[in-house]
Amino acid sequence: DIQLTQSPSSLSASVGDRVTITCRASQSISTYLNWYQHKPGKAPKLLIYAASSLQSGVPSRFSGSGSGTDFTLTITSLQPEDFATYYCQQTYSTPPTFGQGTKVEIK
């Protein structure tokens, strides 16, 4: 199975900050990488698919980049509603696997 390692596991940030989360794959996955936002008690929400494509309806402050084994999710100006846990997911091969998550907390 392909392992995904996210860093950091958690971070504290303020409204308006630029936030970067990285995801590293245990082998090359081209751009078969998605990003999700998850809030407690809510359904996970797709943000980015195919490494850099913004899902319809997702604010443009979210962006994704990378290919091969190294990927990045960037939030350019953190908003109060962005405090959540973020997961990367690979769909290069079955089973699809998730990173362990990055919790973004209020500083």
Added chain:
Amino acid sequence: EVQLVESGGGLVKPGGSLRLSCAASGFTFSSYGVNWVRQAPGKGLEWVSAISSSSSYIYYADSVKGRFTISRDNAKSSLYLQMNSLRAEDTAVYYCARENSYGDFIYFDYWGQGTLVTVSS
């Protein structure tokens, strides 16, 4: 509006069985693959199982293979997960998620809010 609503969770003893359901609406259910994903307390997301639109392809995580069975009824726009021989480590919130694609790129674009399964004596 696309909606996925899970049901059937609850408290069950180790070794017991439970059947989860996911009712879909707002889209042509028979045109999409669907997945089950779970989240154990304090843990991250873990993919459990997938079924293609016509049930031709079915996949399971190693952790549930031989114990869980995924199925669907396109006439009822419903997805199911039959869970047998349940273990404490199966305790989790179970989500159903619609699978979509952009060319070869697969992603889960809609998720339900989940149903809690607790395995405990």
